[in-house]
Amino acid sequence: MSDRVYPSTKPKPTAGAPPLPNPPSKFRQPYRPTPRQPVKKTKPQLSCRRCCCLVCFWSILLLTLTLLAAAIAAAAFYALYHPHRPAFSVTSLKISAFNLSTTPADDSTRLTAKLNLTLSAKNPNKKFLFSYAPISISLQSDSITLANNTYPAFNSSPSAISLIHTSTPPRTQLLDADSLNSIKSHLRRGGLPIRILLDTTLIVRMDNIKTKRFGIRVTCDGIHGIVPKGKTVIPAKTTDAQCEVDLRIKILKWTF
Template sequence: VYLYDDFTVTAATAANAVPLGEATVPGFLHEANNITVIKATVTAAALGVDPTAASSDIKKSGTFAITLDLETKAGVKVGGLKTKKIGIQVHCDGIKVAAPAAAPAPAKKKGVKLTAPEPSAAVDDATTSPPAATTVARVCQVRIRVKIWKWTF
């Protein structure tokens, strides 16, 4: 049985590493002959994007590439023996995310002047959903962090 602590998940744009948000996934036990799927919703409080700096990929296809980084500690349990947990970092790229759709513009009424809402206006979370992420067959890089202390006197 593999024992995993909580996962920290962070997302950033692949092109220039602009942070997009983070999430935490609860730890779990991974038993033999089992496949575990980890799902996380990465959120950020506020994120401003300069529309003039948007890449041509977003303009053409409506998608952009992101990277995901996961970090946790894991150990192994065999019978009654448990190992110490070691740090694990996972880096995945090649993930394509659809840019969120713009809200439809309200219909204009004759003789009424419409103005855009303030940028700091609250967004109704019940009507918005996160964009879908897709990926092609990519391999994530896994790095194991082991600290070895050797003291000699």
């Protein structure tokens, strides 16, 4: 018994025709997206530059607030108490001795002078007491120091006027040509311009509160001193005398 040969149902490609596409697969795999890796959350880190900026910002802010608070406190203190610096004036001045002597051996000239001075120191405050340290007094004419002395420490009560009286010891000094010519020029015009310089330190007290000691300089100008004639001492002209008080407050290394 012979086997039957059945013809194939698949058509044979003809010569020159393109190949037939494969039939679609009956078992197509479904689309599954690739899972994403979880993102790790990291804490933000401050850079060195940002830290420096923050430190500078807070430092400047604190400094500004401190200065503002100090200014407000100072304004409130001034409004409540109205503090005033001490006031000085020249009461009298006399040149009690004045002598120019020349040495023939070297043709040098020496000046010997002695002065009597009275100043008034007023405390214009109603609630503050001034405590003065010893006062250094210098009397000058142009750049020449005629005499100097010291006055002891004292206290000036509120609204009080204290008198500072001193008689300087005789001072002898050698004059150069410029100083001698300056003095002779003033003497020909009838007298000497005199400046008074006072240097001391001061403490301000109010009840149990007191400040640190700070320096003051008093400068008195506008004084016309008259040289004595023989034994007659003539008072200086002090009607145009004016005294200025400068506070020398030291903060760290600076003095104002």
